[in-house]
Amino acid sequence: MRLEITCQDRVGIAQQVFAIFVDREINIKGIDAMTESGQIFVHIPDLEFTQLQDFMPKLRLIEGVIDVKTTTFMPSERERKVLDTIVRTLPDPVISIDAKASVYGLNDVAQQKIASELDEIVGQPISQWVKGFNFTRYMESDEVLPHTRKLKLLDEDYVADILPFTVPGENDDKVIAGAILMLKSEARLGQQINAFNNPKDNDFSDVLVNSTAMRKVVREARRMAHLDSSILLMGETGTGKELLARSCHNASDRGEQPFVVLNCAALPDDASETELFGKIINADDIKKGIFEIADGGTIFLDEVAEMSDKLQAKLIRVLVDGSFRRVDDENEINVDIRFISATSKDLLSLVEKGEFREDLYYRLNVLGLSIPPLRERRQDILPLADMFMRKAAQLNHRSMVNFDNSCSEFIEHYPWPGNVRQLESVILRAVSLVEGDIISIAHLQLPNYTRDHGYLEQEFKGTLEEAVKGFEADLLRKLYPAFPSTRQLANKLGLSHTAIANKLREYNINKKTVKI
Numbered sequence: 001m002r003l004e005i006t007c008q009d010r011v012g013i014a015q016q017v018f019a020i021f022v023d024r025e026i027n028i029k030g031i032d033a034m035t036e037s038g039q040i041f042v043h044i045p046d047l048e049f050t051q052l053q054d055f056m057p058k059l060r061l062i063e064g065v066i067d068v069k070t071t072t073f074m075p076s077e078r079e080r081k082v083l084d085t086i087v088r089t090l091p092d093p094v095i096s097i098d099a100k101a102s103v104y105g106l107n108d109v110a111q112q113k114i115a116s117e118l119d120e121i122v123g124q125p126i127s128q129w130v131k132g133f134n135f136t137r138y139m140e141s142d143e144v145l146p147h148t149r150k151l152k153l154l155d156e157d158y159v160a161d162i163l164p165f166t167v168p169g170e171n172d173d174k175v176i177a178g179a180i181l182m183l184k185s186e187a188r189l190g191q192q193i194n195a196f197n198n199p200k201d202n203d204f205s206d207v208l209v210n211s212t213a214m215r216k217v218v219r220e221a222r223r224m225a226h227l228d229s230s231i232l233l234m235g236e237t238g239t240g241k242e243l244l245a246r247s248c249h250n251a252s253d254r255g256e257q258p259f260v261v262l263n264c265a266a267l268p269d270d271a272s273e274t275e276l277f278g279k280i281i282n283a284d285d286i287k288k289g290i291f292e293i294a295d296g297g298t299i300f301l302d303e304v305a306e307m308s309d310k311l312q313a314k315l316i317r318v319l320v321d322g323s324f325r326r327v328d329d330e331n332e333i334n335v336d337i338r339f340i341s342a343t344s345k346d347l348l349s350l351v352e353k354g355e356f357r358e359d360l361y362y363r364l365n366v367l368g369l370s371i372p373p374l375r376e377r378r379q380d381i382l383p384l385a386d387m388f389m390r391k392a393a394q395l396n397h398r399s400m401v402n403f404d405n406s407c408s409e410f411i412e413h414y415p416w417p418g419n420v421r422q423l424e425s426v427i428l429r430a431v432s433l434v435e436g437d438i439i440s441i442a443h444l445q446l447p448n449y450t451r452d453h454g455y456l457e458q459e460f461k462g463t464l465e466e467a468v469k470g471f472e473a474d475l476l477r478k479l480y481p482a483f484p485s486t487r488q489l490a491n492k493l494g495l496s497h498t499a500i501a502n503k504l505r506e507y508n509i510n511k512k513t514v515k516i
Contacts, residue, residue, distance in 0.1 A: 001070060004070070005065060005067075006038060034075065095130070097139075104122065105122065132152050138162070146161070148161050149162065162180075204222060221369060225248040230338065249340065260298070262301055276311075279326055291333075301339060319339065347361055389439075392428045401431055403440075476489075480504070
């Protein structure tokens with residue numbers, strides 16, 4: 001369990017906070033202090049609800065403590081995971097050495113090149129595998145500076161950036177603790193030079209942007225497109241994740257290769273193995289799977305949060321080393337695939353609940369990008385609506401139609417819960433059905449919405465009493481877990497204990513029906 005404690009900058013406040021844990025003999029596994037934001041993050045063992053009820057109020061009563069709440073991760077945990085994932089999944093070999101020129105760590109590509117177990121590599125002299133540079137003399141020299149050298153990793157030529165790093169010593173002096181080797185092959189250098197000389201920025205021309213938020217998204221996506229690491233696109237349904245994924249593919253060095261879309265929610269377990277890996281039908285007939293079809297290109301995993309446990313397990317090996325076997329075939333096949341995934345759910349939360357594999361999450365989320373919902377980028381709404389209107393007019397073989405002023409204002413301020421996809425379908429239907437060349441609010445076939453009152457449902461059925469009872473039951477179900485005592489709930493809502501007890505009985509709300 002992790003706690004986030006927001007507090008004022010006051011001498012002794014941390015000591016008072018930690019005294020609460022000491023008094024209750026709660027073991028502290030880790031502490032992060034964010035001095036600029038005034039936050040203290042504490043990692044403790046999971047506690048029972050009654051224990052939380054005991055000491056959480058005590059923390060909040062400390063003078064200067066502003067807020068106390070649980071959080072999913074410590075800042076240092078996130079930073080460590082991000083850095084480790086980036087280094088581990090880089091397409092080029094990366095090796096770190098200590099001050100004695102022995103291997104301290106390496107990423108997946110470097111380990112595959114050396115072809116030995118990790119415990120057989122770490123702690124051994126780097127000179128066993130890397131030739132052409134005296135690392136021992138380099139680390140022992142009076143002035144250890146960055147170098148770029150041509151050397152060999154085993155029998156293959158590489159250009160290496162050798163970057164020393166320091167740690168604080170006595171009297172604030174910096175002490176050389178080791179160095180990082182970043183190796184690039186001739187082939188990889190050629191790819192990067194081609195990407196530099198032939199940028200494909202125009203491959204994002206289909207992504208219409210006017211708002212500051214989407215300009216930032218596209219700017220970051222352009223940078224990510226030229227990398228070869230996995231991308232995770234996060235955003236609500238209908239925000240345009242597949243369009244952005246396809247643009248990233250087209251702008252990459254894989255742009256001329258296949259772009260294969262895999263809907264994880266629609267792939268049943270009984271068919272997934274054959275669909276993904278292919279199958280030997282007979283000696284002369286082979287059914288190729290998605291991984292073979294996409295070799296050299298990109299696979300877009302749509303709604304990756306819906307992927308079954310079985311499919312998650314099958315996917316992880318392909319992500320690790322790019323190899324698999326067809327059904328009924330003993331031969332191993334190697335493929336070169338980039339994965340771009342999309343989700344409308346909080347994957348990290350699913351990882352915390354054990355509903356999504358943590359190792360798969362970090363391999364898919366090497367580069368993460370959040371796409372804001374349409375209601376948070378209003379500058380994009382009318383330009384998108386105009387574009388969809390022109391497309392719809394062409395599809396219906398009719399002259400240009402227009403929105404009247406009230407319709408344009410309604411479209412701009414409507415919340416669009418279905419985002420860009422909903423906007424496009426509504427405009428297409430309106431253009432297809434309108435008899436003249438002017439579209440009004442009535443042609444949009446949407447629930448009425450005002451900025452003051454929200455949705456005004458035209459199809460409301462039932463009586464006022466039924467509506468009030470429905471709202472009352474929903475409210476009590478939401479509040480009951482936080483106020484499981486009827487007296488607490490009565491005090492919260494300003495009603496008598498008897499009245500609350502009767503309502504809970506009427507709506508069948510109790511500890512069995514509501515998870516507390």
